[in-house]
Amino acid sequence: MDIRAAIAAERRELAHLLDALAPEQWDALTLCTGWRVREVAAHMSMGFRYPFPRVVAEVVRARGLHRMTDRLARKDAAALPPAALAAALRDHAHHPWTPPVGGFTAALGHDVLHGLDIAVPLGLDRRVPEDRLRVLLDGLTPRGMKFFGVDLDGVALHADDLDWSYGTGDPLRGSAQDLLLVAFGRKLPPGRLRGAPRARFAAA
Structure with a gap:
């Protein structure tokens, strides 16, 4: 499987899913404890919107990675409208961002997991393609x-x-x-x- 093509497809599909949400669904809780749909969507696009030096500075400022991701997700969720959050995924479908470890497989997992974090509690019939699932399950x-x-x-x-x-x-x-x-x-x-x-x- 071309994993970078799979990442791009996943981001475009999730952008389409977000575009179809009703306003009240953006405030629904997700599988990520304490985060609504808008916080998860903001977090998913954080790596595209913040250059690496800024991320490092934010980690220091927040005194830890997890505190930083939570703070930025909440800040951006309040500042950016839903349409912009969905567009950030679509417009950066081919962005080469990856998590600190795990490379492009981890980037695919990041998108797949957070997409399901949104879809499952909303009762949406989001079916991740088998080839993407197998890469993550086998890893x-x-x-x-x-x-x-x-x-x-x-x-x-x-x-x-x-x-x-x-x-x-x-x-x-x-x-x-x-x-x-x-x-x-x-x-x-x-x-x-x-x-x-x-x-x-x-x-x-």
């Missing part, structure tokens, strides 16, 4: 999941819609993209997961 590692605070000890992920599984233990079943969300620390709405461990990974 899962215990170290990466630990970074997101995920403990799959004694749990085996089994996708219903793809020939894919991960881990050993009690089976947790769901769609491949829902299991990807689990592997990145998201808590899902009730009814999306099946199996004895499902309560551990469901939203309260």
Whole structure:
């Protein structure tokens, strides 16, 4: 798969999804704790809108990476209208931004995960293409999941819609993209997961 072409396609599709949202949906909560749709959209385009030296300065000012991303997401969500946030993804579909580690695979994961962070709680039928999902599912590692605070000890992920599984233990079943969300620390709405461990990974 041409991963940079996949990133560009993902960004254009997510821009189209955002363009179709009603005004009240922009204020709906997402799977990212404490962030509405507008904060997630602002965060997704942060790497395009801020040059690297500015990002470094903002990290120092906020006294940490996570504080910086939260502060900028909230600031930009308040300052930029929804149309501008959607356009930032579309206009920068081919931007070479990547996270600090992980290269273009991590950039694809960043876009896919945050797109689902928006679509799932809104009940939108966002289906990530299989080739993109497989790149991300096949790249899962215990170290990466630990970074997101995920403990799959004694749990085996089994996708219903793809020939894919991960881990050993009690089976947790769901769609491949829902299991990807689990592997990145998201808590899902009730009814999306099946199996004895499902309560551990469901939203309260």
